[in-house]
Amino acid sequence: MLRSALFVLGLALRRLGRGTGATGLVVIGIALGAAAVVGVRAGTTVAQDRAVAQAVERIPEGSRSVRAVWFGVPGQSDDLQPALDARARSALRRAGALESHALVLFRETTIAGDFAGLGGVEGLARWVELRSGRLPGACRPERCEVLRLRGDGRLPAPPGLRLVEVGEAALASNVLFGDFLAPTDNALADAEVSPVVAAAAGYHRPAPPPLFLAEGVAMLAGAPALARLYRSYAWVAPLEAGTPRLWEIDDLAGGVTQARSELQARTTSFDLIAPVEELRSAQAESRRAGNRLALVGGEAAVLLFAFAILAAMTLRRDLRAARRRLAWSGARGWQLGLLTATETGLIALAGTMLGFALGLAGGALVAERAGAPVGDVLAKSILSGTGLLLVGLVAIAATAVLVATVASMPLRLGRAPVTPLDLAAIAAALLVVFSLRRGDDDSGLVLLLPGLVTFAAAVAIARLLRPVLRVAERLTHRGSHGGLRLGLRLAVLSLGRNPGYAVAATSFLVVSFGLALFAETYRATLSAGERDGAAYAVPRDFVVRQELRRLIPVLDAAPLGRLRALGPGVDVDPILRLTGGVGRQEGESGITLLGLPPSSVGLLRWRSDFGSRSPEALGAAIEAPDGDGSVRLGIDTRELVVRTSGDEVRFAAELRTVSGRFLRLDLGLTGTGTLRAVLPREARAGWLVGFAIEPATRLQERGADAGQAVSGRFRVLTPALEDWIGVGGARLENGAVSYTLTDQIATRLRPRVPSDREPVPVLATPRLAAAADSAGLLPLQIAGERVTVRVAERIARFPGVNGQAVVGDVGALLSLLNAERPGAARVDELWIGAADDTVAARLARELERKPYDVLRVVSRRALEAEARQDPIAHGTLLALAISALVALGLALAGILLTVLGDLRDERGELFDLEAEGAAPRLLRRVIRLRALTVTLAGLLAGALTGLALGAVVTDLVALTARATAAEPPLRLDVDWTIVGVALAVYTVAAGALVIAATRDAFPNDGAPGRVEAIE
Amino acid sequence: MTALVDVRDVFRVHPSAEGGVAALQGLTLSVREGEVCVVLGPSGSGKSTLVRIVAGFDRPSAGSVRVAGLDIASLSAGGAARYRSELLGYADQHYWRALAGELTARQLIGVQLGLAGASAASRDERAAELLERVGLGDRANSRPRELSGGEQQRVALCAALAHRPRLLVADEPTGELDSATARDILGLVAELVREHGTTALVVSHDPATVEVADRVVHVRDGRVSDERILGAGADDAVVVGRGGWLRLPEELLRQAGISGRATVSLDVDRLVVAAPASEEACVVTTQASADPRSEAVLAPLSVETTRALLEARDLTRRFDELTPIDRFSASFVGGRLYAVTGPSGSGKTTLLHLLAGLDLPDAGEVTLDGVSSTSHDRAGRAELRRTRLAFIGQTAGLVPFLGARENVELSLAVRGVELEDARHRAAEALASVGLAEQGERPVAELSAGQRERAAIARAVAARPRAIVADEPTARLDGANALVVGLLFAELARTTGAVVVCATHDPLLIEQADEVVSLG
Incomplete structure (x- = not known):
């Protein structure tokens, strides 16, 4: 049996040894197919690695490190800093971080009677940018030199530790301190912020105390003068550019978990922080990227294998003739099978091995070109167990396909x-x-x-x-x-x-x-x-929004007129974007209300699957009158005068400034004759958009105690409120106002707006459209107000909006919402179109400069690039x-x-x-x-x-x-x-x-x- | 001696669109141990099916096949392989196909032994012994392409006998050899099997094979038509089939003057078969629905029937070491049917190709209707064929899924005949061969005889000066072969065209006006 099997093997080898062109073609086809599979495996690893690297770059700088931290007071711990240091560094090494940097921070504490922050850093020079003076020397009790990072406060003078200020500096990066220090703690982060934000920050938080940094940790940590102060120790191992690699994430995550356990086993004051979740997420995302490449590679492999099959068709006749000859010579079935399997298997093996070598070379080339470590990439992809298994499977599949091609007989x-x-x-x-x-x-x-x-x-x-x-x-x-x-x-x-x-x-x-x-x-x-x-993300050439860190209103930094004055070919659309919900639909929250000029709908990049009608037709469908009937205040008007008679209520004017901001001007109590109030400067030449009616204070207190509404009437003698109406419990007829006030609903007098007669027509995504009643009316909860719009057209989606949305005429929507509650809606986004590439390039340059640089500008061309x-x-x-x-x-x-x-x-x-x-x-x-x-x-x-x-x-x-x-x-x-x-x-x-x-x-x-x- | 091969009442029906084609129809055959049995018969007579069944590659639809006591029909696939491995030796007509090109003669002879697990040394020893025996001791390391045809067939014989089989099956062992080599090989087969005590079943259509036979069995239409045991004291015997079916040897019928009908009478214990009194009135009836001549509507050619329409002058055609056509000259006159005969390898097909301009001679000239075809280029010769000649190959070359009429029309389209004219001519030609009723049926559904007649109709419709046909009756039973022979003769006489047929078939040769023997 063995001898006859060997004989068949010998026959197969002799047959292959004579080598035909067709055999060569089959081998080449399989080799190229295998090379595609193998190469793509390496390419996938490189792509995934790149994807991870990009994801790591997106992790905020302050979190891009593995960090062991300890909080507490030495007296409450059995271990002093040196022991903690040894343990932390050991744990970090276990987590794969061979090099770490230690620091200590006494954050905003009272040191010898002075409120200040004090820290010490190993290798301080690497982490600061010197602005004046010099870098400090090593901290010693008799002279501990420090740099001032911020603040004007006094340098503390603790007993037994002589602090000496030798210069000013800023942190070069957030890597070291992470979120130990807020952005505003760093002089480098003193960027321009909105005056509103600045005012708010100032109100809620006093100016931070001065912060000083010394060279070295041990001296400050062990200073007796500071022994009872709460401090943070940290040992930071930054994730350098390109690390961790794709294949290191699992080890890093495992190591971090182990190291954390090890540290916390001794004391819960320790923690180990690493961006593991972000890395895991990046890994998962990169897998999808890899799968895509595998899809492409699989396609190439299929193609090449198909070519091998085509070439193998020419082998079929020869192999069948050989099988027929052997059958006449009494060859058993297994011998014929052995011959077929040996020949096809060897061809497949030769092709696979050749392809493996080609794929290995290709993978190395790709890795080298991508800047990835070639050896690691190959070891983690082609030469890994999975990679080798894949090669084996390719060989087996190629053999099976060849056998099926050359030796399969039809069944019936x-x-x-x-x-x-x-x-x-x-x-x-x-x-x-x-x-x-x-x-x-x-x-x-x-x-x-x-x-x-x-x-x-x-x-x-x-x-x-x-x-x-x-x-x-x-x-x-x-x-x-x-x-x-x-x-x-x-x-x-x-x-x-x-x-x-x-x-x-x-x-x-x-x-x-x-x-x-x-x-x-x-x-x-x-x-x-x-x-x-x-x-879709940038519906016109540019989208300008508020920068969330600065919160400067868009129209403050970029008034429409100023933008339009940038030159011909610049087209600016004011955009209203608000989120809300649907009144009658359970669970339908987070919808977007988008307002834009109807004429601009036709300028958007539109796909037929967005909606069944043309964008021009959709634009026409949402056109609506946008007048708000407000009263323009003269340029010379300095004072607002209102004459009233009747019951006493608190009466306040609602004004809109020329910049679009809304103000409230308290006029006092009605029924007292003439009410006067000086117009704020920014309200001059603005518009009177309404009057608020509120209970007088005492009435309000009493009414609130009683839980009852307050009713009454008064009369507005001037100005003449023609075509105004009362809302929220007020009724206005020929200047006579009757009211019923509660704490729950704002009661107002305001001009009549077009939406009082006809709901604003909107485009609605399917679920919202389905929520409309038979007349197409859809109640929305927007900006805390309930408004009703009319669904004019159903759309699948709309550029610039993710999820469910209603889209309407910006003017009409502004009128509608601000009529309900002045200031409820305002333009906070601009879509800017450029006539051509030249204008776009010029515009891009302009938008990078002041005053637009405080806004967030997104360019469609930049996204495409x-x-x-x-x-x-x-x-x-x-x-x-x-x-x-x-x-x-x-x-x-x-x-x-x-x-x-x-x-x-x-x-x-x-x-x-x-x-x-x-x-x-x-x-x-x-x-x-x-x-x-x-x-x-x-x-x-x-x-x-x-x-x-x-x-x-x-x-x-x-x-x-x-x-x-x-x-x-x-x-x-x-x-x-x-x-x-x-x-x-x-x-x-x-x-x-x-x-x-x-x-x-x-x-x-x-x-x-x-x-x-x-x- | 006992019978080593015992084939009894074997039927083999191959499925077809018509419901089945019977390749063997109650064939009974017995070969004694040590005998050399030659099975003779034309192509399509069932010889190959018999070989496949005896070798265990095919199973009979009915009947029994026993070899050395083994019931071959009931063997499993593994059992059949074991049977072939141990008992059977096989030599193929296409020896070049049977020999793997990558192996040397020595290795080829050792294949069957190797498959059975013999050691390399024993294989080599046996190969050397056999090669020495057949005079190829010095060619042991030669590969097939380095050997002549005869040498290759010798090697193939050695390979078939290397494992000392009890039965050697040789399928047309001389089919592709020249006559001298064929005689040598046949002699060698007889010597080798007798030396080894092997029984041999040699299938052939070459009458010369009889020279080495102990027993000769003629097969036609899937039945044994004649069986004789040669040698001293042996009686000639004719097989009586089940139900009294009796097939008389054609030679005896001819000698007795029996062609269409016969009278059978009992004379005490002897059955007397004689020609009827009015033999002249006898009409040949065949499987065809009617005598094709009765339907013939053949357009006569305006040619002088005594003129040579096709002439070969000093034709020579060489193939490597062989020269099958050597200074051949002949004139083929219009209105006559010529049978080109000769043993396998005598160059019949080559001559026909030369006459049809499908091949070019190394020397000499062919003229067709007075035009020298050999002086024309390929396109010119194609033009000559289109207008003056029809060629009928061994395979009819019909499109199986088209009807006979469409096949004829297609051929005429290739010849440049307009569609309307082609329709008319196709109908006429099909009527002339008795296929008027069958014109629309796909060719695949026609019987072998009908297909051959469709091919002839295709040739007739072209109204050629010459018709050249290669073994036109090779796959036909006797009745159909006779019809085709008659048709060609009638065609020649009616149209004045010359008809040249290469054939082994005595039924066709019998109809020929003239026989040209090669080899």
């Missing part, structure tokens, strides 16, 4: 022959359906989608080709036989009669065209997705483009193999035709038209496959090119220009190739048609 289900490939294709189709039904983009199945879909399609076309060709033959049969028509009919007949290699070639073309189109379509979809995403430069997006798009090109190249090779295969396999049929009198020209035409038919069939089926695959992948893998969630969702996009050009180039190249391959196929110089046997 009833009268229909079914091959293992058919069964595998059915299984693949079922898997795709399962995947679609499940809709789970985290499933590993998604990564196999290109392979599954194209495989099922390829087998389907192989099965359908013959009947389709029969139908085609029937169509070409009609009418008279011209030269081309006859050639076409003969070609179709010949294919229908003996599809042979053409079936394999067509299937391969389905795979290659399908994957090429998929790759290009997916690339175009991702590119469009990036553009759509940028246009950022997307283009993102390494993952760039890598993904590049990989897809390369995949498409490779697929087209292999499709060309497939056509060439088809023609050569036809010339070889169809000799008998061509001989018959020649015997009938067909001239060489006709024979060439037949072969060429066969190739054309195969190409067209492959193109059509490939196009369908590619588009279907693109749609499925786009639907399931709803990630942008940067592997982030897509907003708006990705939509299949076909760049017809590129597809058309590629098709044209392919057609020309394929035509040239076919013509070249057939030009000398039937030489006119007297060569015989066919003489195989001599009889």
Whole structure:
């Protein structure tokens, strides 16, 4: 048994040893496929590593470290600082941080009667920027030199520790102190803040005490004068740029947990802080990025394996002949199986090993180009256990595919022959359906989608080709036989009669065209997705909002007039953005109310899936009158005078300044005759927008105690409140006001606004639209007020808004909301359009300068550029483009193999035709038209496959090119220009190739048609 | 001696669109141990099916097959492989296909032993012994491509006998050899099997194979038509099938003057078969629905029927070491049917290809209707064929899923005939071969005889000056072969075209006006 098995192995080796071109092609195909798999594994690791590095960069500087901290007073602890220091450094080393920096901080404490902050840092020079003086020397009791970081307070003078100020400095970074020090503690962070914020900060918090830093920790920590002071010790190991690497996160997280346990086992005063959650999140995010690349790589691998299968078709005849010979010689089934498995296995193994080497080299190149450590990347990807297992699986899969290709025999289900490939294709189709039904983009199945879909399609076309060709033959049969028509009919007949290699070639073309189109379509979809995403986030060329750290109102820093004066081609839209809820819908909170000029809707980048109507039509649908009926105050008006009579209530004017801010001006009590109040400066030339009516104080107290409303009436004699109304319990008729006041509802007199007559029309997203009543009226809770709008159109989504939203005319919405409560709504965002790139560039420069630099400016072009430069997006798009090109190249090779295969396999049929009198020209035409038919069939089926695959992948893998969630969702996009050009180039190249391959196929110089046997 | 091979009442029906084609129809055959049994029969007579069944690759639909007491039909796949490994040796007609190109002669001979687990030394020893025996001792390390055809077949024989099988099955062992080499190989087969005490079942359509036989069995239509034991004291025997079915040797029928009908009478204990009194009135009836001549609507050619329409002058065609056509000259006159005969390898097909302009001679000239085809280029020769010649190959070359009419029309389209004219001519030609009723049926659904007639109709419709046909009756049963022979003869006489057929078939040869023997 063993000897006969060895004999078969020897036979297999001898057969392989003779080496044929087809074997070489198969090996190359598998090698390239394996290289794609292996290379993509390395590339995925690099991409994930880059993604993690980017995520680490996004972690605030103050948190970007592993930090052991201890809080307390030495007297309450058994351990002194040196012991704590040793323990903390040991724990940090366990967490992987070999180098750490110690510090001590007495934060805002009274030291020898002076309120101050005092700290000591190891290697202070690295962490501060000197502004004056010099760096301090090592701290000694007799002279402990310090730097002043902030404040004007006195330097404390504790007994036994002589502090000496030697200069002023600012912290160079927040890494060391993290959140021990607030931003405002650092002189460097004394940036411009809104006066409102500055005032608020000043009100709530006194000026911070001075802060001094000394060189070294031990002396301050052990100073007897400070022994009873509460202090913080910290040992900080910064996460340097590029660390931790992707593969170090798990170890770091584990080490941090262990180290924390170790520290807290001794005392709960210790803690260990590291941005583990952020890193875990980055790791998870990077996995999605990696999966995307794996998807692309999987596609390339499928393509190359398909090419290997095509080439393997040429091995089939030879291997079957060998099996037949051995069967006649009495070879047992297992011997035949051993021969097949050995040959295919060795071919697959050779291809896989070659591919492994190529992939290793490619992975090293990619890692090197990406600036990642080559050795680590390879060790953690290709050479890891999983990587090697993957290579093994590739070899096994390649063997299985080769065996199925060269040795599988059809089974019979009833009268229909079914091959293992058919069964595998059915299984693949079922898997795709399962995947679609499940809709789970985290499933590993998604990564196999290109392979599954194209495989099922390829087998389907192989099965359908013959009947389709029969139908085609029937169509070409009609009418008279011209030269081309006859050639076409003969070609179709010949294919229908003996599809042979053409079936394999067509299937391969389905795979290659399908994957090429998929790759290009997916690339175009991702590119469009990036553009759509940028246009969705920044609906015009720029969006200007408040900077949250400064809270300077947008219109304060960038009045519309000033912006519009920046030059021609600049178009500024005031935007109202508020959040709220829906009155009658449970749980529907957090909706966005967006107001914008209706005319600007048509200027947005609009997609048909946003709404069924055109943006222009939608803009027209929300147009509404926006007058608020307010009374303009003259430029010279310095005083507001109101004459009233009747009951006493507190009466206050509500004013709007020219800058859009709202003010309240207390006029006093009604019923006392003339009420006067001096207009604040900023209210001059503004507008009177209403009067507030409140109970007089005593009444309010009494009313509140009694829990009863207060009613009464008074009269406003001047100004004449024509077309004004009372709201919230007030009634106004010809200047006579009757009222009922409570603490719950604001009672006001205000001008009538258009929305009093007709609700403001809005666009609403589906869930909000569904909440409207039959008349389309939708009550909203916005800015604490209840307003009602009318849903004019339903939209799926709107640029600039995530989630459920209503969108209306900014003027009308401002009127509506401010009529309910002055100051409830104001423009706090601007969308700026630029006529062209030049204007946009100029505008971008302007917006970086004062006074706009205190605002948050987001540029659509900058977002697009950022997307283009993102390494993952760039890598993904590049990989897809390369995949498409490779697929087209292999499709060309497939056509060439088809023609050569036809010339070889169809000799008998061509001989018959020649015997009938067909001239060489006709024979060439037949072969060429066969190739054309195969190409067209492959193109059509490939196009369908590619588009279907693109749609499925786009639907399931709803990630942008940067592997982030897509907003708006990705939509299949076909760049017809590129597809058309590629098709044209392919057609020309394929035509040239076919013509070249057939030009000398039937030489006119007297060569015989066919003489195989001599009889 | 006991029977090593015992085949009884074997039927083998292959499924087809029509419901089944019977390759064997009650074949009974017995081969004694040590005997050399030659099974003769034309192509399509069931020989290959018999070989596959005896080798355990195929199972009979009915009947029993026993070899050395083993019921072959009931063997499992593993059992059949073991049987082939231990009892059977096989030599194929296509020796080049049977020999793996990557192995040397020595290795090839050792394959079956190696599969059985023999050591390398014993394999080499056995190979050396056999190679020495067949005179190839010095070619042990040669690969097949380095050997001549005869040498390759010798190696193949050695490989088949290396494991000392009890039964050697040889399928057309001389099919692709020249006649001299074929005689050598046949002699070698007989010597080797007798030396080894091996029983041999040699399948062939070459009558020369009979020279080495102990027993000759003629097979036709899947049945044994004639069985004789040769040698001293052996009686000629004719097999009586179940139900009294009797197939008389064609040679005897000819000698007795029986062609269509016969009278059968009992003379005491002897059955007397004689020609009927009015034999002249006898009409040949065949499986075809009617005598095709009765439907013939053949357009006569306006040619002088005594003129040579096809001429070969001093034709020579060489293939490497072989020269199957060597200074061959012949004139083929219009209105006559020519049978080109000769043993396998004598160059029949090569000559036909040369005559049809499908191959070019190394020397000499072919003229068709007075035009030298050899002076034309490939396109010119194609033009000549389109307008003046029809070629019918061994395989009809019909599109199986098209009807006969469409096949004929397609051929005419290739010849540049307008569609309307083609329709008319196709109908006429199909009627002339008795397929008027079958024109719309896909060719795949036609019987073998009908397919051959469709191919002839395709040739007829072209109204050629010459028809060149290669083994047109190879896959036909006797009745259909006779019909085709008659049809060609009628065609030649009616249209004035010359018809040249390469054939082994005596039924076709019988109809020929002239026989051209090669080899």
